[in-house]
Amino acid sequence: MPTFTRTMGLRGLLKENRERILNNWFEAIINTYPEETVKFLKNTKDKFHNPVGQTIKEGIEGILNELIGEGETDKITPFLDRIIRVRAIQDFTPSEAVAFIFKLKEIVRAELNSQALQNEELRWFDNKIDELALKTFDIYMSCREKIYELRATELRNWTYKLLERANLLAEGEDNFKIK
Amino acid sequence: MSKQAKPPKPDELAKSIDYKPPKTNWMETPVEFKPGTYCYGARPKYLEAVEMPNPREWSPADEDWKLPENWKEIVLEGMQDRLGKYRSYKLFMDICVRCGACADKCHFFIGSGDPKNMPVLRAELMRSVYRKYFTTGGKFFGKAAGARELTEDVIKEWWYYYYQCTECRRCSVFCPYGIDTAEITIMGRELTNLLGLQTDWIGGPVANCYHKGNHLGLEPHTIQSNIEMMCDDIEEITGIRIEPTFNRKGAEILFVTPSGDLFGLPGVYTCMGYLMLFHELGLDYTWSTYASEGGNFGFFTSNEMAKKLHYKIYAEAKRLGVKWILGGECGHMWRLVHQYLNTWWGPPDFLEVPKSPITGTVFEHAKSTKMVHVAEFTADLIRHGKIKLDPSRNDHLKVTFHDSCNTSRGMGIFEEPRYVLKHVVNHFYEMPENTIREKTFCCGSGSGLNAGENMELRMRGGFPRANAVRYVNEKYGVNMLANICAIDRAALTTLMQYWVPEVDVCGLHELVGNALVMTGEKKRTMDLRLEPLPGVEEEEEEE
Numbered sequence: 001m002p003t004f005t006r007t008m009g010l011r012g013l014l015k016e017n018r019e020r021i022l023n024n025w026f027e028a029i030i031n032t033y034p035e036e037t038v039k040f041l042k043n044t045k046d047k048f049h050n051p052v053g054q055t056i057k058e059g060i061e062g063i064l065n066e067l068i069g070e071g072e073t074d075k076i077t078p079f080l081d082r083i084i085r086v087r088a089i090q091d092f093t094p095s096e097a098v099a100f101i102f103k104l105k106e107i108v109r110a111e112l113n114s115q116a117l118q119n120e121e122l123r124w125f126d127n128k129i130d131e132l133a134l135k136t137f138d139i140y141m142s143c144r145e146k147i148y149e150l151r152a153t154e155l156r157n158w159t160y161k162l163l164e165r166a167n168l169l170a171e172g173e174d175n176f177k178i179k
Numbered sequence: 180m181s182k183q184a185k186p187p188k189p190d191e192l193a194k195s196i197d198y199k200p201p202k203t204n205w206m207e208t209p210v211e212f213k214p215g216t217y218c219y220g221a222r223p224k225y226l227e228a229v230e231m232p233n234p235r236e237w238s239p240a241d242e243d244w245k246l247p248e249n250w251k252e253i254v255l256e257g258m259q260d261r262l263g264k265y266r267s268y269k270l271f272m273d274i275c276v277r278c279g280a281c282a283d284k285c286h287f288f289i290g291s292g293d294p295k296n297m298p299v300l301r302a303e304l305m306r307s308v309y310r311k312y313f314t315t316g317g318k319f320f321g322k323a324a325g326a327r328e329l330t331e332d333v334i335k336e337w338w339y340y341y342y343q344c345t346e347c348r349r350c351s352v353f354c355p356y357g358i359d360t361a362e363i364t365i366m367g368r369e370l371t372n373l374l375g376l377q378t379d380w381i382g383g384p385v386a387n388c389y390h391k392g393n394h395l396g397l398e399p400h401t402i403q404s405n406i407e408m409m410c411d412d413i414e415e416i417t418g419i420r421i422e423p424t425f426n427r428k429g430a431e432i433l434f435v436t437p438s439g440d441l442f443g444l445p446g447v448y449t450c451m452g453y454l455m456l457f458h459e460l461g462l463d464y465t466w467s468t469y470a471s472e473g474g475n476f477g478f479f480t481s482n483e484m485a486k487k488l489h490y491k492i493y494a495e496a497k498r499l500g501v502k503w504i505l506g507g508e509c510g511h512m513w514r515l516v517h518q519y520l521n522t523w524w525g526p527p528d529f530l531e532v533p534k535s536p537i538t539g540t541v542f543e544h545a546k547s548t549k550m551v552h553v554a555e556f557t558a559d560l561i562r563h564g565k566i567k568l569d570p571s572r573n574d575h576l577k578v579t580f581h582d583s584c585n586t587s588r589g590m591g592i593f594e595e596p597r598y599v600l601k602h603v604v605n606h607f608y609e610m611p612e613n614t615i616r617e618k619t620f621c622c623g624s625g626s627g628l629n630a631g632e633n634m635e636l637r638m639r640g641g642f643p644r645a646n647a648v649r650y651v652n653e654k655y656g657v658n659m660l661a662n663i664c665a666i667d668r669a670a671l672t673t674l675m676q677y678w679v680p681e682v683d684v685c686g687l688h689e690l691v692g693n694a695l696v697m698t699g700e701k702k703r704t705m706d707l708r709l710e711p712l713p714g715v716e717e718e719e720e721e722e
């Protein structure tokens with residue numbers, strides 16, 4: 001990515017409208033869940049009782065805070081990971097699981113009404129979201145691969161002593177250890 | 180690769196941005212079998228092995244489930260029969276006031292967001308049919324009275340959602356009427372089993388258990404040599420050779436544990452802990468290669484099957500002439516002992532009230548079952564100062580404790596494992612209050628759902644548990660999740676690897692084995708996993 005130094009404009013506006021952007025973004029993501037579930041995900045504040053809602057909430061807050069700050073992709077990645085790790089195992093198609101990141105583009109554009117921003121800044125923002133979107137695909141795929149890996153590892157762990165007994169583990173025994 | 184795993188195309192992406200689930204009434208929304216959420220259908224050989232009805236090749240994803248011609252009659256008669264036999268079933272069908280207190284308490288609902296995983300709706304799947312065929316209001320007013328026709332789609336829906344319930348009973352803790360949705364799930368499974376709709380993951384262990392005594396169908400010599408291999412490892416770690424006995428008549432105590440402890444990771448380390456402890460005590464006990472399974476997948480099949488498979492434990496105790504039974508770290512074995520045994524047969528009269536030969540404690544609470552949990556046994560030893568422990572050997576571990584659904588809600592064991600833990604480790608941290616003890620979150624893989632093909636489902640169901648573990652990992656640096664259940668040991672390991680890979684999983688007695696100071700042992704340089712003990716230098720080999 002070519003580097004681009006942002007003016008105070010975009011950052012300031014994101015900061016100023018932070019709450020509203022977060023609310024709209026949260027709402028948009030939660031609305032991808034069945035109607036009967038939305039209320040629970042939205043309103044249950046206890047993060048142990050409502051880990052899905054709260055994980056999404058903390059995740060998007062983290063992402064936006066980083067965008068208001070330096071906007072470094074590496075720092076944003078862990079927040080993306082938290083959200084995608086949840087959606088990757090729920091009833092979503094791959095596209096549905098990762099679409100939330102594009103939603104931010106839409107919301108920010110609507111919120112900031114673009115007039116106060118220079119084109120250059122908007123371009124930076126769009127590019128950033130696209131870059132994050134690529135990251136979300138990668139994370140999504142790694143979550144899916146993890147699922148397949150877990151299936152294989154668990155099966156081996158399940159019968160570990162039998163395999164060991166049959167000397168199937170004569171080589172590379174460590175591969176079969178849990179950690 | 181499943182359909183879900185294909186990377187999306189850009190135009191799909193654009194379309195999905197405004198994705199909203201369709202609004203249809205739950206009664207009219209048929210189930211879609213998505214890969215990753217359901218278990219495979221049982222192979223006919225498994226059903227034939229235990230003479231269960233309607234064995235055939237079938238797959239849940241198929242349009243045609245090849246139900247027997249008179250399937251509807253079978254199910255309705257099955258309901259009628261059970262409504263007469265089990266008062267709780269009848270009550271639970273009638274008394275729910277739909278207050279919603281249970282709705283958001285199920286880990287599958289919390290983790291999936293699927294409304295049909297709300298306990299009240301899970302039960303409603305069956306209640307609607309009950310109303311239609313067994314109540315006057317439902318017969319006449321149909322849908323207006325919350326009643327619906329029993330169709331093939333309803334059978335599929337039952338099957339789908341009764342295998343998305345781990346029978347954990349968390350919902351029942353919050354119900355003002357004490358309605359136990361787990362029992363409705365149990366009925367749902369019994370009824371669909373009448374149509375030959377068993378899962379392969381449950382069917383296999385049931386068939387093996389019935390013929391060989393354990394889930395994998397291990398023969399006696401395999402069991403014996405597995406345990407002897409563990410004794411080799413123990414010798415390497417401690418310098419002490421342990422010679423356990425098998426099928427020994429006249430032993431004072433029979434020890435029974437889930438077979439996962441005999442061959443699976445990390446269960447074997449727990450098993451090494453038992454072996455070391457019993458050796459150190461000089462306990463007069465025996466293993467059995469016939470009662471070689473504490474687990475009982477019959478419980479996830481039907482009441483009758485659970486009873487059939489459970490019998491071997493007591494039959495073996497009788498055959499060997501022991502005085503009482505000591506049970507290992509298992510989940511549902513204890514639920515059966517505690518809640519079902521006496522209803523099935525009444526208290527066994529050929530055994531004695533368990534009494535610890537080491538402390539003299541009489542386990543009065545086990546008067547009617549004659550079976551004591553190893554956590555209780557060990558806690559009693561520690562209370563009486565009968566074993567020497569060096570908890571600093573577990574100093575590299577920061578431990579939290581997962582209450583297994585069956586031992587906590589199913590029999591009320593909360594304090595004993597914690598008491599033991601606090602004596603064998605120096606760093607113990609509780610997870611948040613609303614995720615432990617009677618409110619514990621299930622591992623998401625209980626009741627026979629610990630197969631591989633439904634991994635996404637398991638990760639959803641286990642998310643609330645994992646989320647609480649992550650909290651103590653981030654807050655206190657917790658890196659070990661201890662528990663007293665064999666399914667937990669296997670399933671939580673997988674769960675952690677997806678959600679909190681920094682945290683490993685162990686049984687309580689693995690930690691006991693590490694801390695236990697044994698008479699005549701050499702200086703410990705390894706833990707029970709044969710990994711170097713941090714902070715302890717390898718003893719220099721003599722040149």
Ligand code: SF4
Pocket residue numbers: 274275276277278279280281282298299353354355356357358
């Ligand atoms: S809490 Fe009990 S009465 Fe209320 S909806 Fe749930 S099962 Fe029904």
Ligand code: SF4
Pocket residue numbers: 284285286287296297298301343344345346347348349350351360361364
């Ligand atoms: S028993 Fe457990 S899994 Fe089943 S509905 Fe209740 S809370 Fe959910």
